[in-house]
Amino acid sequence: MISPRKARSLFGVPKILVFDDDPPTLELHVEILGGAGHALLTATDGAEALVLMDQNPDLIVADVGTPRVDGYEFIRRVRRSATHSSVPIIVISGAEVSQRAIGVGADRFLQKPVSPTALRAAVDELLNTRGKGWY
Numbered sequence: 001m002i003s004p005r006k007a008r009s010l011f012g013v014p015k016i017l018v019f020d021d022d023p024p025t026l027e028l029h030v031e032i033l034g035g036a037g038h039a040l041l042t043a044t045d046g047a048e049a050l051v052l053m054d055q056n057p058d059l060i061v062a063d064v065g066t067p068r069v070d071g072y073e074f075i076r077r078v079r080r081s082a083t084h085s086s087v088p089i090i091v092i093s094g095a096e097v098s099q100r101a102i103g104v105g106a107d108r109f110l111q112k113p114v115s116p117t118a119l120r121a122a123v124d125e126l127l128n129t130r131g132k133g134w135y
Contacts, residue, residue: 014127017057019043019074020092021066025112029061029092032116033123046074053084059126060089061119062106064097072104079105088126092119 016038020026026042034040041057043049046069049062060078064071071091078084090108091101098109108122 013037013039014058015039015041015055016059016061016123017041017043017049017052017055018061019045019049019066019071020063021045022063025063029119032119033061036120036123038123046070049074050077053078053081056084057087059123060087061123062089062091064091064093064101065095072100075101075105090119090122090126 016033018026018029018033018040019042020029021044023044026044030040030042041052041055043052045066046062049060050069062071062074066074069077071093075089075091078087078089088107089105090110091097091106092110092112092114093101094112096111098111101109107126110118110122
């Protein structure tokens, strides 16, 4: 059996977990990142996203204002995980919560509405600087 990390390297495509409780926003982020050639996992809140962490994403794009498990709690849990603590996290929110997001462990904060160029640039930067060598 091939490990998930080995499978990603065989296919050469970074896997990104994206979650947002607003369907049009989630769809937009999927369009932007899928169009850039990334494999995507999607969820509508932090609880669903936590379940998808067993798919070993290479990067996470998170909203903070989601039901059940909000983005802040999701980030805290990921950062406490022995397996996923180093996965880069980008928070995208309509509220000015950059300091709080960074304080709980996000690597980047982008204000909604986010431009496709800004989202792709942040994703590319974090995938490159985390030693994955994707690009």
